[in-house]
Amino acid sequence: MPSAVVSSQGAFTALRFGRLAAMGTVAVLILIAGVWASWGSAQHVMLTKGRESGTIEVTRCGADSCSGPYTPISAGSQPRKSVVIEKNVAVRKGQTYTVVIKPGGDSVVRSGPAGILYSWVPLGGALLLASIVVAGGLRRTRMAWVMAGAGMALLTAAFVVV
Template identity: 50%
Template sequence: MVKRSRSRRVAERAWGLVLLARVLGLGAITALILASGVWASWQTAQHVMLTKGRERGTVTLAACGDSSCTGPFMPEGAATARPKVTVSLPVRHKVGAHVPVVLKPGTDTGIRAGLGGVLFAWLPLGGALLLAAVVVGGGLRMPRTAWTLAAAGAALVGGAFLTL
């Protein structure tokens, strides 16, 4: 058994505490990134995924800007028709298209319904997964976990792009 000096043992313990602090700190940063991605996504996703009791229908696009379109809302069921509803949509949609939407309660803001709307609502989580992959791979030195997070984020972002 090799006998080490007292100063070397203290230095080894201090280095162990530095490594522990790095893992705990970067783990907390990763958890914060992912939690903020879920929080930002849920603000929109709850309206698209939990549609019971919400106004659903179709918006016929009358005017489109850079990031949103407006048009009249034709309801499905017991909802009321509205002359102008704003929907946040990518540039790909053209005037005259019919888009299924769910209205946010108490507003004239529509959110795209269906699979495309769900993926578009969870887009902030996809970005958070990609960012967390960099922290996990580079800071925590966990490459397999990082590649898994990156693949999940890329699949979510790519799916949202393809469905919209």
């Protein structure tokens, strides 16, 4: 009979390790996806050295984007008749926003604190989602609460600033 007990404990240990490995992988993948989705616009907002910056006065809005004339602020930047900014809850017709031009086109992203926080919103959502996996799958409730708190703080700050 001792071999049956040892075999049962070994199977339990293997299943526990498998659950921890699988849930840990899922949580890490969620966080990587959040950083990846955020970095697409965050790199332009945070690493502004050598990039053109200025303001856009939104004059037209379509279904997915808004456009308007660009007035440069940084040295070496040229005025443009029309640049395109993604239409979201933070962009309204008739308003003026500080922006950074994405290299290789006429696309712009918001700059300053509002732009930084807004660009990291996908990471905030990923932190909230990963906290559920960490709490339920890994059974690490303290870590899950910290992750959820960080995600909520990031989303709340972005909402308030934008």
